[in-house]
Structure formats: structure tokens, C-alpha cells
Amino acid sequence: MAIIALNDSDIINLHREILTMGILKNEFEETKIENNGEFLDEAASEIDVPISCGDGNCSSCVCEIISGGEFLSPKTEAEIEFMLEDNERMLCQCKFIGGDDDVVEVDQ
Numbered sequence: 001m002a003i004i005a006l007n008d009s010d011i012i013n014l015h016r017e018i019l020t021m022g023i024l025k026n027e028f029e030e031t032k033i034e035n036n037g038e039f040l041d042e043a044a045s046e047i048d049v050p051i052s053c054g055d056g057n058c059s060s061c062v063c064e065i066i067s068g069g070e071f072l073s074p075k076t077e078a079e080i081e082f083m084l085e086d087n088e089r090m091l092c093q094c095k096f097i098g099g100d101d102d103v104v105e106v107d108q
């Protein structure tokens with residue numbers, strides 16, 4: 001049996017290779033998003049979607065999902081409480097769950 005020793009940077013690089021990258025875009029901007037379990041508030045800011053509370057309390061980040069909604073995590077309790085339309089999401093409450101090159105297009 002072969003035993004392979006990995007150091008921390010090997011493990012980090014291996015983890016990076018496993019992560020899949022998609023795209024979050026609106027009419028004017030786009031940015032890469034990772035399927036890494038993180039919410040999309042930073043990515044939303046990069047395409048000029050305003051993030052205020054970052055916690056599902058203010059609705060400043062609500063966007064219409066034009067396409068790619070299937071690549072987002074299910075609605076959170078906060079989104080359900082705000083009674084958003086079926087095609088609306090709070091980007092601060094969404095995680096990207098898609099694969100490489102999957103695109104989520106939004107409009108605000």
C-alpha cells in the first residue's frame with residue numbers, strides 16, 4: 001500500500017481544482033462565482049447589486065433571476081418570509097450550486 005503525504009498547500013491546491021466556477025452576470029457586468037458553500041453577497045457587489053444587511057433583512061439585493069436559477073441553493077427562511085416572486089432571489093441568501101461555466105443571469 002502506498003502512502004502519500006500532502007502538505008497544506010497541496011491540499012489547498014487540490015481543493016481549488018475540485019471547486020467549480022460559474023458566472024454571475026447582469027446586463028452590464030459579470031463575475032466568476034465558486035461552488036464553495038459561500039453566499040453570493042461579494043459577487044453581487046462586484047456586479048453592482050447593492051448589499052446592505054447581507055443577512056436577508058433589508059431586500060436591497062433582491063434580483064429577478066433571468067436564467068440559471070437552478071444553479072442556486074433553495075430559498076432561505078428570510079426569502080420565504082419576504083414573499084418574493086417565484087423568479088426573485090435575495091443574492092445575499094443564495095449559494096452557487098452549479099458546475100463549471102454555468103451562468104446565473106439576474107436583473108434588478
Ligand code: FES
Nearest residue numbers: 052054056059092
Ligand atoms: S443585503 Fe439585505 S437582504 Fe440581501
